[in-house]
Amino acid sequence: MADQQALDEVVEFTSGLIRIDTTNHGGGDCQERPAAEYAAARLAEAGLEPTLLERTKGRTNVVARLEGTDPSADALLVHGHLDVVPAQAEDWSVHPFSGEIRDGVVWGRGAVDMKNMDAMILAVVRQWAREGVRPRRDLVIAFTADEEASAEDGSGFLADRHPELFEGCTEGISESGAFTFHDGTGRELYPLAAGERGTGWLKLTARGRAGHGSKVNRENAVTRLAAAITRIGAYEWPPRLTPTVRAALTELAALYGIEPELDHLNDVDGLLDKLGPAAKLVEATVRNSANPTMLNAGYKVNVIPGEAVAYVDGRYLHGHEDEFRATLDQLTGPDVEWEFHHHEVALQAPLDSPTYAKMRAAVEEFAPEGHVVPYCMSGGTDAKQFSRLGITGYGFTPLKLPEGYDYQAMFHGVDERVPVEALHFGVRVLDRFLRSA
Numbered sequence: 268m269a270d271q272q273a274l275d276e277v278v279e280f281t282s283g284l285i286r287i288d289t290t291n292h293g294g295g296d297c298q299e300r301p302a303a304e305y306a307a308a309r310l311a312e313a314g315l316e317p318t319l320l321e322r323t324k325g326r327t328n329v330v331a332r333l334e335g336t337d338p339s340a341d342a343l344l345v346h347g348h349l350d351v352v353p354a355q356a357e358d359w360s361v362h363p364f365s366g367e368i369r370d371g372v373v374w375g376r377g378a379v380d381m382k383n384m385d386a387m388i389l390a391v392v393r394q395w396a397r398e399g400v401r402p403r404r405d406l407v408i409a410f411t412a413d414e415e416a417s418a419e420d421g422s423g424f425l426a427d428r429h430p431e432l433f434e435g436c437t438e439g440i441s442e443s444g445a446f447t448f449h450d451g452t453g454r455e456l457y458p459l460a461a462g463e464r465g466t467g468w469l470k471l472t473a474r475g476r477a478g479h480g481s482k483v484n485r486e487n488a489v490t491r492l493a494a495a496i497t498r499i500g501a502y503e504w505p506p507r508l509t510p511t512v513r514a515a516l517t518e519l520a521a522l523y524g525i526e527p528e529l530d531h532l533n534d535v536d537g538l539l540d541k542l543g544p545a546a547k548l549v550e551a552t553v554r555n556s557a558n559p560t561m562l563n564a565g566y567k568v569n570v571i572p573g574e575a576v577a578y579v580d581g582r583y584l585h586g587h588e589d590e591f592r593a594t595l596d597q598l599t600g601p602d603v604e605w606e607f608h609h610h611e612v613a614l615q616a617p618l619d620s621p622t623y624a625k626m627r628a629a630v631e632e633f634a635p636e637g638h639v640v641p642y643c644m645s646g647g648t649d650a651k652q653f654s655r656l657g658i659t660g661y662g663f664t665p666l667k668l669p670e671g672y673d674y675q676a677m678f679h680g681v682d683e684r685v686p687v688e689a690l691h692f693g694v695r696v697l698d699r700f701l702r703s704a
Contacts, residue, residue: 269694273394277690278373280309280386282366284349285375291350291415295323299412302349302382303327306410309389313396315408320429326420329410330432333392335402342405343622343704344439344658346649347385348414348421351377352679360682371687378685379677381442384664385410387693391701402701407436414649417609422652436658438622443644444662445630445696447637449670451544454522457630458548458642460662461623462511465588465613466647467581469557469595471495473603477573484571489564491602492575496559498598499579504554506535509585514618514641515549522638547675551645555591557581557598578608582645585613611651616659622704626663629700633692634667663700667692 284302291297300321307317307329317331327349335342354363354376361367363376377383388408395401409432413421425432444460473495475488508516513529516538520527525541528534535553539546557579564575583591599605617623618641627639642662650660666689668674677683 269391269691269698270394270397272397273390273694273698274691276393277386277390277694278368278687280389281373281378281383281685281690282368282375284382284385285366285373285377286364288364289350290353290376291413292353293416297350297413298325299349300325300327303329303410303412306349306385306389310392310408313393315392318432320425322420322424322428326412328412328421328425330425330429331408332432333402333406333408335404335406337403340404341437342407342433342435344407344409344433344436344653345388345701346409346411346422346439346441346653347381347388348411348649349382349385350412350415351380351382352415354683358681363683368687372684373687373690374682374684376683378683379674380679380683381664383666383685383690383693384442387664387690387697390694391698394698400702402704404704405435406701407433411649418649418652422649426652426655430656433653433656433658436656438620439650439653439658439660440626440663441648441650441660442662442664443648444642445626445665446674447634447666447668448545448548448674455634455637456545456548457634457637457639459623459626459630459639460642460644461616461618462509462585462643463614463647463650463660464552464582464584464643464645466609466611466651467583467588467591467607468609469579469581469605470608471577471579471599471603471605473575475571475573478571480569480571487571488573488575489571492562492564492577495599495603496562496577498600499557499595500559502557502594502598504556504594506532506553507555507584507587507590508532508535508553509615509643511615511618511641511643512549512552515643518640519545519549522640548640548642552584552643555581555583555587555594557595583613585615588613611647612654614650614654614660616661623661625703626661626700629696629703630665632699633696665693665696666690
């Protein structure tokens, strides 16, 4: 059981990490090193020997290994990222990098995504050092740079250039799972992530004949691009069920006393309608998606440009990348080329593993009134890069959240914050799971 010092430290460390501005604008200008040094110092105080690694100056990662009692057991990777997305101070109720603790809540960018988990890891490891606790299996602890962009300076760099640090790791845990979801009927659901959609950020390029804006032009690059973007935005992707999403729908249907009706994929949307608010947990992961997000064309109003470019945020389900590619070929048509601007795999983790069962048991011990359900993340995490090393990733950042707290809105949102009690719950559950893992 987490002691009082661990409960105090998780709040202190969450606030302390928030106060270190690690904004990642995506152009390579982020400096994670101060946060990496902060985390490394806390680990060193607990007797670990953290290693700091950089591909680019200032883009620092921390890796440490805590040896377990069973040298024959597979190792477990426990990881969190140190960078955060930008925040405009004028939009916030408090300064986004103040780490202010007010009315039992820690405020600031990274409070949920994901300096809270970084702090939980530090608090648990330090408590174990005080108590002389060692896990059964080796724990490899990693705090990464650059997760909020390409991960090229973070988990991608670690997986490609320093695989020896993760020797023996077969599974990993990180963000976005084991949080409270209130369904509006009094039930508390705890989604445990066992999968992620793949990332397919696309660059579309239309080429045509440049010319005067007053002349007839049937080869207008802007028109060609606009037509392709319109087709992509209007396209209705058909339902597809991965094992994790099928299990989630089946368990949710049983919880609400609904016949699953999953024999035909056309029944999926009807089932979602019956699930009410709980459908939010799965509705973004029952199909591929492609959302146009950026446009760039032209340089003067009376000049038809010879080229127009757009970007699309595409996501695809595990096992359905080929369908995603083929559909984009059709939607873009013969006049528009597309390529991957950023591309990462979709993930699928087993639900019948001992690790998943132990995560579930840890949540149920401290939230016996809750209902743990499988979950697939619509976006992506560093687990994608670590999967190159054969590491199966789960989303496990436990938080007990009050009703009315919009967890999903905290990710990249204004006034990001986390209740102190949620952090305490997270430390207790993480400690319980890692002791049993």
